[in-house]
Amino acid sequence: MANNMASxxxxxxxxxxxxxxxxxxxxxxxxxxxRRTPVLADPLGDWRRDAPMAAAGDNPGAYWGxxxxxxxxxxxxxxxxxxxxxxxxxxxxxxRAAAAALSFAIxxxxxxxxxxxxxxxxxxxxxxAAGEGAIHxxxxxxxxxxxxxCLFVRARSDREALWAAEEALRATGEGGRFSVIALLRQPGRxxxxxxxxxxxxAAEGTGAQCVLVRGGxxxxxxxxxxxxxxxxxxxPMADDPRGPGLPAVLVALEKGxxxxxxxxxxxxxxxxxxxxxxxYKDEVATGSFHPVPLAVAGGQ
Amino acid sequence: MGAALSGRGRRRRILxxxxxxxxxxxxxxxxxxxxxxxxPFVLYDRVNNALRIAHANVAARAGGLYxxxxxxxxxxxxxxxxxxxxxxxxxAADFEKIVYxxxxxxxxxxTPAIACVCLDVAGSAHLxxxxxxLLADLEARLARARLAAAAAIADTPAAAxxxxxxVSPVTGRxxxxxxxxxxxxxxxNPGWRGELVGGCSAAPSKGVGFAARISAPGGDADIIxxxxxxxxxxxxxxxQTLRTLGLKTVDAVRRQPxxxxxxxxxxxxSRRLAAAAGDLFESVSxxxxxxxxxxxxxxxxxxxxVDATLAxxxxxxxxxxxxxxxxxxxxxxxxxxxxRLDNSFVIETIDFAAPARDPAAIARLFRLKxxxxxxxxxxxxxFDALRLTANRLAPIAPEQRTSLKSLVDDARRDGDIAxxxxxxxxxAVLGADAVAFAESCNAHAPERAVRMTPALxxxxxxxxxxxxxxxxxxxxxxxxxxxxxxxxxxMALAPDGPPARFIWRRIPYRVxxxxxxxxxxxxxxxxxxxxxDYYRVEDDAGRRFWIYREGEMGEAGAHWRLHGIFA
Numbered sequence: 001m002a003n004n005m006a007s008x009x010x011x012x013x014x015x016x017x018x019x020x021x022x023x024x025x026x027x028x029x030x031x032x033x034x035r036r037t038p039v040l041a042d043p044l045g046d047w048r049r050d051a052p053m054a055a056a057g058d059n060p061g062a063y064w065g066x067x068x069x070x071x072x073x074x075x076x077x078x079x080x081x082x083x084x085x086x087x088x089x090x091x092x093x094x095x096r097a098a099a100a101a102l103s104f105a106i107x108x109x110x111x112x113x114x115x116x117x118x119x120x121x122x123x124x125x126x127x128x129a130a131g132e133g134a135i136h137x138x139x140x141x142x143x144x145x146x147x148x149x150c151l152f153v154r155a156r157s158d159r160e161a162l163w164a165a166e167e168a169l170r171a172t173g174e175g176g177r178f179s180v181i182a183l184l185r186q187p188g189r190x191x192x193x194x195x196x197x198x199x200x201x202a203a204e205g206t207g208a209q210c211v212l213v214r215g216g217x218x219x220x221x222x223x224x225x226x227x228x229x230x231x232x233x234x235x236p237m238a239d240d241p242r243g244p245g246l247p248a249v250l251v252a253l254e255k256g257x258x259x260x261x262x263x264x265x266x267x268x269x270x271x272x273x274x275x276x277x278x279x280y281k282d283e284v285a286t287g288s289f290h291p292v293p294l295a296v297a298g299g300q
Numbered sequence: 301m302g303a304a305l306s307g308r309g310r311r312r313r314i315l316x317x318x319x320x321x322x323x324x325x326x327x328x329x330x331x332x333x334x335x336x337x338x339x340p341f342v343l344y345d346r347v348n349n350a351l352r353i354a355h356a357n358v359a360a361r362a363g364g365l366y367x368x369x370x371x372x373x374x375x376x377x378x379x380x381x382x383x384x385x386x387x388x389x390x391x392a393a394d395f396e397k398i399v400y401x402x403x404x405x406x407x408x409x410x411t412p413a414i415a416c417v418c419l420d421v422a423g424s425a426h427l428x429x430x431x432x433x434l435l436a437d438l439e440a441r442l443a444r445a446r447l448a449a450a451a452a453i454a455d456t457p458a459a460a461x462x463x464x465x466x467v468s469p470v471t472g473r474x475x476x477x478x479x480x481x482x483x484x485x486x487x488x489n490p491g492w493r494g495e496l497v498g499g500c501s502a503a504p505s506k507g508v509g510f511a512a513r514i515s516a517p518g519g520d521a522d523i524i525x526x527x528x529x530x531x532x533x534x535x536x537x538x539x540q541t542l543r544t545l546g547l548k549t550v551d552a553v554r555r556q557p558x559x560x561x562x563x564x565x566x567x568x569x570s571r572r573l574a575a576a577a578g579d580l581f582e583s584v585s586x587x588x589x590x591x592x593x594x595x596x597x598x599x600x601x602x603x604x605x606v607d608a609t610l611a612x613x614x615x616x617x618x619x620x621x622x623x624x625x626x627x628x629x630x631x632x633x634x635x636x637x638x639x640r641l642d643n644s645f646v647i648e649t650i651d652f653a654a655p656a657r658d659p660a661a662i663a664r665l666f667r668l669k670x671x672x673x674x675x676x677x678x679x680x681x682x683f684d685a686l687r688l689t690a691n692r693l694a695p696i697a698p699e700q701r702t703s704l705k706s707l708v709d710d711a712r713r714d715g716d717i718a719x720x721x722x723x724x725x726x727x728a729v730l731g732a733d734a735v736a737f738a739e740s741c742n743a744h745a746p747e748r749a750v751r752m753t754p755a756l757x758x759x760x761x762x763x764x765x766x767x768x769x770x771x772x773x774x775x776x777x778x779x780x781x782x783x784x785x786x787x788x789x790x791m792a793l794a795p796d797g798p799p800a801r802f803i804w805r806r807i808p809y810r811v812x813x814x815x816x817x818x819x820x821x822x823x824x825x826x827x828x829x830x831x832x833d834y835y836r837v838e839d840d841a842g843r844r845f846w847i848y849r850e851g852e853m854g855e856a857g858a859h860w861r862l863h864g865i866f867a
Contacts, residue, residue: 243815
């Protein structure tokens, strides 16, 4: 997919996407020369700026086709790294974006019929849960997850997490099929082509679904679908216009489907839908929202 | 003698075995033929940077050495003294194996004190030809294991111990004159039917001795009466004081008024006296759960490979499953004990989240344990016996599906069953604490609102969760909750309380939307009396955080923390 994107931008030399990327790279270079780290650009960069309004109704399934909620496959949901424009650039994962990525993974696992979703198995790593926050069961209910029917696994290593995911995917006895959501915020070398291939084959064998939520850096992966997710400003709600609204995330399908622009998804108890009527662009256009200038930590 | 009966009205017969020279014997076993028991020998410890004797053997004690003596002094007394450092951890590991050997005499084995074993043989002594036969069998085994021991069988643990403590394995007689006088009075005491089962005439030269006494049912009190007070296992100071006062035997102490004794020496002495006399019930706390169901397989030729062991386990599981099915129960814990040819053994335990008896499931979990567990199973010279036991029983209702049940319900129940089965498998490898179900708790503080119940504990799962969202569906609780809320530096406040700008992990944020406060009172009983005001805030880039202020606004010491991140 990355090749595809590159050839796209080669073809349209003056596309705004390419221009913004160039500017971001130059900014990063200047910061490097001035030894100001980290450079806190908006990690989603131009990708966010170019997100258009959704045009295909509010159903994510209609927008992405069969890719959204596909079962029997491995989905990879990536979130960005700090100060990097691209998800797969490496660097320290932006842990603040992990919640957005996880919520999208839940929407993905719910698929078309959230009410009849399979029990979910959440796998996270102990030390990441201790440092960056553990999955909080009461926070799952507003996303349509019955926390009482979920299994929470705390793995000590990537290896254990991968084994647990595979074991859960292969479990089919007694009519049980599970959606496995593995959260590896900073996967190591063991999460590689071979490991992801194993996960994919396990999912394919039983028709279960596996979503691997991971930080930007790491080994290549063979997941047929790769999504890129970041947080997105929410839409004001009627009963609390000044407070945050429904969880909103910006999503792009990077691999495994037709190339479509990134869109904003909004999630509630009954699933995810495209947020069509109110986008970031609108807000910038109407002046109700002012993007933050680049800020540098330690320079305060 | 009602106190000699257990809670179920059954008469107990307690076998107590004391190993007086355990550390020395274990050292000799480890040293093999290099150790000569006739020479003075000590084990020393480093105490406060000085070497002191921890244990001295018979020859050394005969030369005047004692535990606690400075090592240099001992060397001065016996220049040819041989010595080695004391290794308590190795001793403990070896002793554990010895204790497990006692399961051959009964299922209820405990170790109430250091170097002591205690078990109930009321129902099992007849298998060895009575209590005397049992002691003879024990003597033979301990001699092979080269362990000096003193054993006694009595009605209560305290009495059995007191008697065992007073039989010297070296001489076969009590170490103090008091015991000899008991023997002398034997004719006058009809209750005294103690008999010396194993003497040790030639034993001291081999360094191994065994002595045993049996107190006839109901005859404890008379034997105890003549024992020296040290037999009660009192602390040395108390024993010394009693001796100074002229109260040298148990009988002499018992003739004193209880109130005065308690006032002078505390309740322990009175309790020990009462327990020894059988007036106070003392239980034996077992070192291992008593198996509810057990199947054993001996193989004529040893099982040498892991695969063959698993196949044998499967066979045992099928046998056990038939027994469980007959009684309509399932078990949540299965224990597999593998006995090697060389008398060592391996114990593997698996737990189920829900009662189970399916042989395939049991065999599968053991396979996982063998292949993925922390220590791979090593057959060594081969296993010649396997025992599978079932514990923690619960009834399993027979499977029945009614046509009235909707398909959705069936599918959902199937899913739940599959989920517990999955939890079993994951828990067997990752550890019981690594796999959990979430349970909603009725607690105010967010960190206690949910309890992660280890799946293998088999607790019921809560299905109802309080709606943690506004009518619009906006979540009130974050997706990630930080176990340790991190401090946040608030740079500016909006007029009604929420932060307008803050710094978290050195990165500044500007709040675009905020709502709150949601006030949570600290739990006074946990020492958290301060209130917390929670705000849900969203920054420019759409990141949503859960931030709280601890303490009232403007109050000294009020501070801000970040507790969670929303999707």
